[in-house]
Amino acid sequence: MSKRTVELELATPGVDAQGRATRVPLTAAAEPGLAEEHMLVNIGPQHPATHGVLRLVVELDGETVVRCIPHLGYLHSGFEKLGEYRHYNQIIPLTDRTDYLSPMSNNVGFALAAETLMGIEITPRCTVLRVIACEMSRIISHMVWLGTTSIDLGAFTPFLWAFQERERIYDLQEMWTGARLTTSLTRVGGLMADIPDGFVEKLRHFTQTFPKTLAEIDGVLTRNAVWAGRTQGVGTLTAAEATNHSLSGPMLRASGVAYDVRKDKPYLGYETYDFDVVVGEHGDVFDRYLVRLEECHQSNRILQQALDRLPDGPINVDDPRVILPPKTRAMSDMEAMIFHFKQVMEGVKAPVGEAYVGIENPKGELGNYLVSDGTAKPVRWRIRPPSFINLSALPRMAEGHLLSDLIAINASVDIVMGEVDR
Amino acid sequence: MFVARDRLLEAMTWLKETPGEEFDYLVDVTAVEFRDRERPLEVVYFLRSLTRRADIRIKVELSTSDELAVDSVYHLWRGADWLEREVFDMFGITFRGHPDLRRILMWETYAEGYPLRKSFPLRGRFSRAEQVRQALNVNPEANYSLEELSIAEAAGDLPDDMRDRLRRGERGVIPEPPQ
Structure with a gap:
């Protein structure tokens, strides 16, 4: 390394309390070419503001981002490869671990794809319970996003409020599935378990009190000068750019494209619920915040309607080839035992064919693409990862912004590295 | 279609x-x-x-x-x-x-092939011992590409042999263990 010498001219603007002259550098006779020199800054993979193990190599001109090169793969687990060696029901625990901030929604997405592949029609009660699961996931995912993003931009209090609400949903999740994070809620053709006693009352109480927290967060952030200054006009994408970059979910809608899978390609009977698609106007970080905040209100509305209409009845389809018989019957009844044995040893067989089901996950459109060759294990299981595709627009969004804005933009994408790297 | x-x-x-x-x-x-x-x-x-x-x-x-x-x-x-x-x-x-x-x-120096091909075994082509050896021998050269280093004008500060290897596209070559 060669040493750099910089000539400094000093000025004396005054004297300090002890009467000594204070001297400050006035101008530097800069080394030729110093102004054009770009700097290389490495952020991550172990950095709290990258929301996981994302690594960004950033080229800076002063403080302005010239180029941003993301490096991924630090959390690559090969889920898609693993899926090719597992029965359909054995894949469901893998889906928990992709987008681990909304596990129940991923479970539902995979189960719907497998059921489409096999041509299974699920029961009315199961449909409504899955809607409840999806919307609960949306709320916790958006709460984590809100909390972590506000911390990235220097607001600590909303983080505590948001995580408190998330904790209440996690308690409900634990009540229902026994797990807080790795729920594995669905099975092909139904659910792992019906909701326990007291669940409906607890969830209804949540839906009644949750809007109050949202109003508090709204009050402390939306008209906050610091928050608006850090987010408005930052990371802007027009509708055409957002479409061209294949963005989905809140990222796409914040840019003014009103596409919501729940409205435009309804699944689970979403067309029968009364809710609004939230659309932004400017496509900047602030609009993404507004869209996600309002989506929480809409999810709350859907939850209330789902609780009102929750029908009685079985949660699983009546098909012994798909659903395990009750344990007591499997131990006492010959036929039930045979079905139990065949399902555990051979798995549920799917016909030759393929199915793609996209659902509106909190992060965007989660697609599950299954190709079957008639055996009990898929030939190919592809996840369309919404945050992976949303993140691919990051270099484009960050260009020309300050380094500190890069943190805001990266936060606004709402990435989960478990899903980006899979 | x-x-x-x-x-x-x-x-x-x-x-x-x-x-x-x-x-x-x-x-x-x-x-x-x-x-x-x-x-x-x-x-x-x-x-x-x-x-x-x-x-x-x-x-x-x-x-x-x-x-x-x-x-x-x-x-x-x-x-x-x-x-x-x-x-x-x-x-x-x-x-x-x-x-x-x-x-x-x-990673860019990954040498085992293409993971989702059916000819690729579930646990990878290399033995566990080989995978561990490679992970422990990761060469810090591989952290930045020559292009990235040139942004910081750091390419000039590298030892000659390392710069030559990077220029030939041999990033992060794993050194043979000393005998």
């Missing part, structure tokens, strides 16, 4: 730009390899028209005995950037005309 490999770009341009088709949104790009070794690989494109709310699935067959390469649709949909890189990374299918076709999920 199947499209011949040579006419893919033509068909895709038509689908995107013809009034009445307007498939302006690329949902996903992926590839499928079947357990039957005789069957060709398929590259699958999911397209959507946001204006017409319509979906279409386009497939291109690639024979395994042939060169695994198709034209890139990067210039039609920018969203294809990382999706095509992922297919290249996982299946070894080359996308002609992609401006930056590098591995994305695996």
Whole structure:
């Protein structure tokens, strides 16, 4: 390394309390070419503001981002490869671990794809319970996003409020599935378990009190000068750019494209619920915040309607080839035992064919693409990862912004590295 | 819908730009390899028209005995950037005309092949001992590409032999253990 010498001219603007002259550098006779020199800054993979193990190599001109090169793969687990060696029901625990901030929604997405592949029609009660699961996931995912993003931009209090609400949903999740994070809620053709006693009352109480927290967060952030200054006009994408970059979910809608899978390609009977698609106007970080905040209100509305209409009845389809018989019957009844044995040893067989089901996950459109060759294990299981595709627009969004804005933009994408790297 | 490999770009341009088709949104790009070794690989494109709310699935067959390469649709949909890189990374299918076709999920010096190919064993090609040896011997050179180093004008500060290796594209060559 060669040493750099910089000539400094000093000025004396005054004297300090002890009467000594204070001297400050006035101008530097800069080394030729110093102004054009770009700097290389490495952020991550172990950095709290990258929301996981994302690594960004950033080229800076002063403080302005010239180029941003993301490096991924630090959390690559090969889920898609693993899926090719597992029965359909054995894949469901893998889906928990992709987008681990909304596990129940991923479970539902995979189960719907497998059921489409096999041509299974699920029961009315199961449909409504899955809607409840999806919307609960949306709320916790958006709460984590809100909390972590506000911390990235220097607001600590909303983080505590948001995580408190998330904790209440996690308690409900634990009540229902026994797990807080790795729920594995669905099975092909139904659910792992019906909701326990007291669940409906607890969830209804949540839906009644949750809007109050949202109003508090709204009050402390939306008209906050610091928050608006850090987010408005930052990371802007027009509708055409957002479409061209294949963005989905809140990222796409914040840019003014009103596409919501729940409205435009309804699944689970979403067309029968009364809710609004939230659309932004400017496509900047602030609009993404507004869209996600309002989506929480809409999810709350859907939850209330789902609780009102929750029908009685079985949660699983009546098909012994798909659903395990009750344990007591499997131990006492010959036929039930045979079905139990065949399902555990051979798995549920799917016909030759393929199915793609996209659902509106909190992060965007989660697609599950299954190709079957008639055996009990898929030939190919592809996840369309919404945050992976949303993140691919990051270099484009960050260009020309300050380094500190890069943190805001990266936060606004709402990435989960478990899903980006899979 | 199947499209011949040579006419893919033509068909895709038509689908995107013809009034009445307007498939302006690329949902996903992926590839499928079947357990039957005789069957060709398929590259699958999911397209959507946001204006017409319509979906279409386009497939291109690639024979395994042939060169695994198709034209890139990067210039039609920018969203294809990382999706095509992922297919290249996982299946070894080359996308002609992609401006930056590098591995994305695996690291650039990954030498075991293409993980989602059926010929790739579930636990990887190398033995566990070899994988551990490589992980422990990771060369810090591999952390930055020569291009990235040149941003900081740090390439000039490297030892000569290291710079030569980087220039030849030998990033992160694992040194043989001392005897």
